[in-house]
Amino acid sequence: MELDPEFVEEFANLKVSTRQISPEELANFDEKRPLRERSQPKHPSYGHIPQFFYVPPPPADRLRHLLRKEAHSVFLQRQAEEQLDNEELSHLWEMLKEHVTETTATKQQLINYDDYCRLQSAVGEKCRRYLTARLFAYLLCDSPYLGFVEIVSIYNYTIRKVWLTQCRIGLSFYDEVGQGYLREFDLENYLVDLIPTLIQIRDCMQPTFQKFYVCTVVKRFFFFLDRLRTGRIRIREMLASGMINELMELRHAPKETDTETEDSSPTNWFSMAAVLGIYESYLSLDEDHNGLLSKQELAYYGSGTLSSVFLDRVFEESHTYDGEMDYKSFLDFALALDNRQTPQGLNYLFRMLDVQHTGYLTEETMHHFFKGIQKQMQAFTEESVNYKDVSNEIFDMVKPKDPSKITLQDLNNCGQGETVVSILIEFHKFWAYENHNNNPQNV
Numbered sequence: 001m002e003l004d005p006e007f008v009e010e011f012a013n014l015k016v017s018t019r020q021i022s023p024e025e026l027a028n029f030d031e032k033r034p035l036r037e038r039s040q041p042k043h044p045s046y047g048h049i050p051q052f053f054y055v056p057p058p059p060a061d062r063l064r065h066l067l068r069k070e071a072h073s074v075f076l077q078r079q080a081e082e083q084l085d086n087e088e089l090s091h092l093w094e095m096l097k098e099h100v101t102e103t104t105a106t107k108q109q110l111i112n113y114d115d116y117c118r119l120q121s122a123v124g125e126k127c128r129r130y131l132t133a134r135l136f137a138y139l140l141c142d143s144p145y146l147g148f149v150e151i152v153s154i155y156n157y158t159i160r161k162v163w164l165t166q167c168r169i170g171l172s173f174y175d176e177v178g179q180g181y182l183r184e185f186d187l188e189n190y191l192v193d194l195i196p197t198l199i200q201i202r203d204c205m206q207p208t209f210q211k212f213y214v215c216t217v218v219k220r221f222f223f224f225l226d227r228l229r230t231g232r233i234r235i236r237e238m239l240a241s242g243m244i245n246e247l248m249e250l251r252h253a254p255k256e257t258d259t260e261t262e263d264s265s266p267t268n269w270f271s272m273a274a275v276l277g278i279y280e281s282y283l284s285l286d287e288d289h290n291g292l293l294s295k296q297e298l299a300y301y302g303s304g305t306l307s308s309v310f311l312d313r314v315f316e317e318s319h320t321y322d323g324e325m326d327y328k329s330f331l332d333f334a335l336a337l338d339n340r341q342t343p344q345g346l347n348y349l350f351r352m353l354d355v356q357h358t359g360y361l362t363e364e365t366m367h368h369f370f371k372g373i374q375k376q377m378q379a380f381t382e383e384s385v386n387y388k389d390v391s392n393e394i395f396d397m398v399k400p401k402d403p404s405k406i407t408l409q410d411l412n413n414c415g416q417g418e419t420v421v422s423i424l425i426e427f428h429k430f431w432a433y434e435n436h437n438n439n440p441q442n443v
Helices: 005-012 023-027 062-081 086-098 113-122 133-141 151-172 184-197 207-225 235-241 243-251 272-285 308-317 327-338 343-353 363-380 387-398 408-414 417-425 427-434
Strands: 109-111 181-183 232-234 360-362 405-407
Touching: 062 151, 086 109, 086 113, 086 151, 109 113, 109 151, 133 151, 151 235, 151 243, 181 184, 181 235, 184 207, 207 232, 207 235, 207 243, 207 272, 207 327, 207 343, 232 235, 235 243, 272 327, 308 343, 308 363, 327 343, 343 363, 343 408, 343 417, 360 363, 363 387, 363 417, 363 427, 387 405, 387 408, 387 417, 405 408, 408 417, 417 427
Parallel strands: none
Antiparallel strands: 181 232, 360 405
């Protein structure tokens, strides 16, 4: 295995002590003796609680950082070598068929625990790590056959576990800090290297569009998984979310049944059609073609009836350039409005509504936003709506713990959060809600 050239260079330039070593010290030197631990005070709890966190080296200690990175890379390579390859998976399937206990009338191949134990002895050590007693008991709980498990369920479980492990190893190679999470920069590097393997993307990717595709995909990951806006997401959460599965589906050529027509919505959010859709939406709003969106340009997003009060708050809270919004900020905005039924979408919109940053909405705060809706109503119709009636309806829908204020948790718990925020920020949504008895399909 070849070492990282940076690590080799740093080690070559390492400054060591110039003190002369005596012949006696050389004679007593034991190369097999472990290095002494760095002297540091240990907490009394170490006596009964093992240490589970090791402080990363300081930023200035470049050699230790490179050594840590190299060791992490070697560990991941060894983990990758221990995974089952396609040939070994095919052999496992053949062995499963050889150890079938009985076959049902519907051609379902079943195995009982006795034959499962014989299978464990017949396969190699790498396969045996997957075929545990725990796995058989787990699958038996959901099996419709008393005392039997379908061999296909064992095989599918093994394939999925191998795939998830390989995916985690692949993501971990880009974890430069080695703490189990990826920063935006790390995820961008991962996607750039991944694109050549995505059959549905690489063949239609223009070189000039790649950075926008990567930016869009990264933003979606961070919008849904980095709820606290820490600038990093856990690799474990990426795998558990299922978003990586959706991305990896693009490695396979699309089936004829998956072909998207002009009138249909893309079934995969990471597909080229979906990403181009949101990018073209951004370009269509940019009337002066300066690469940024002003408040007046953003007002035409979606239905074109977002209130000016809400848009003012969006530009106050978003990162702007001379008062205009870039593509990254637009992605957060669009993802929130298109997914306002999700906790992540509500979190974004709640931050816009929480003018005082108090963590809750009062009747006065909501009235501030509803004035923007009332202003739009005056332009479209002569009818007027009493805000007190709207406020009472909102509090009746949410049923907050504190009857005088609404928190983000209240909005998530009530199941009506999407409706509440929509009638405060968008005129056509409010109008649809007001007339939902006449046109329930418009709500």
